Amino acid sequence: MKEELISYWKTYGVIRDKDVLQAFKDVPRENFVPEKFADQAYIDSPLPIAGGQTISQPSTVMVMTEELKVKTGQKILEVGTGSGYQAAILSKLVGSKGKVVSTEIVLELVDFARKNLERSGIENVEVIEHDGSLGYEKEAPYDRIIITAACPKIPEPLIKQLKNGGILLGPVGSILRGQEMIRITKKDDELKEEILGEFLFVPLRGKHGFKEK
Structure with missing residues (x-):
């Protein structure tokens, strides 16, 4: 399935x-899905994890990764760790001299x-329990920032924590109509x-995310 x-x-x-x-190729996606879905790890569709969240379909993860234009040795902030799969992919690209800071x-x-x-x-991934819509100032600034949930708009703290020459990527728009x-x-x-x-993502939670009902 992976090779297909x-x-x-x-x-x-x-x-x-x-x-x-x-x-x-290097990151086993089956390690990042609930055990009952392990046989579906390489179907190109999102899968439920916990907390009303999903692991994005492989093609979405890869497209976002490619568009982020990651380089070896960079420091990346991920907003929304989820299962950890996107962070794992990014970790391979930044290498041992780089770091992924992931908030959940x-x-x-x-x-x-x-x-x-x-x-x-x-x-080389640090997972932190934190409201990622605020960024994570302790480790700022970042070469790259990736948001893995839908935003009403790009949170201002993230823009401030992005390095000059840096790239930020994230889905912006409506929860119902897509982003x-x-x-x-x-x-x-x-x-x-x-x-x-x-694209279509689950909503970002936190101060600069969508208001919870």
Whole structure:
């Protein structure tokens, strides 16, 4: 199933970056889904985890990873750890000299992600129980910031914690009608914004997320 996905992505030009494809090969997605869904790990669809959250479909994770343009040695902030899978992929790209700081507001998922990363032998990811919509100032600034849940707008604290020359990526829009993937590049303290397509994510929680009913 894993090789079939890779073949599909290559054939249709979904993923072109060889390093991103290698990261997908190196990270066992079955380690990041609930045990009862292990046999569905390489179906290209989201799967439920806990706390009303999901692990995104593989193609979404890979497209976001490629569009983030990660380089070796960088420090990345991830907003919304979930299962830890996206962080694991990013960890392979930053390498041993880089670091992924991943925030998660749901305690159950913090524990789940830490266990998944540990059993996958990944050591350069730090998972923190925290409202990621506020960023994580202690480790700022960041070369890259990735938001893995839908935002009403990009939280201002994240923009402030992005390095000059850095890239921020996240889905912005409506919970019901879907979101546009926004990529923001900061250069000389000016922001360049690009729209990269339409997606559907669970809502971001926290101060700068969607208000909970």
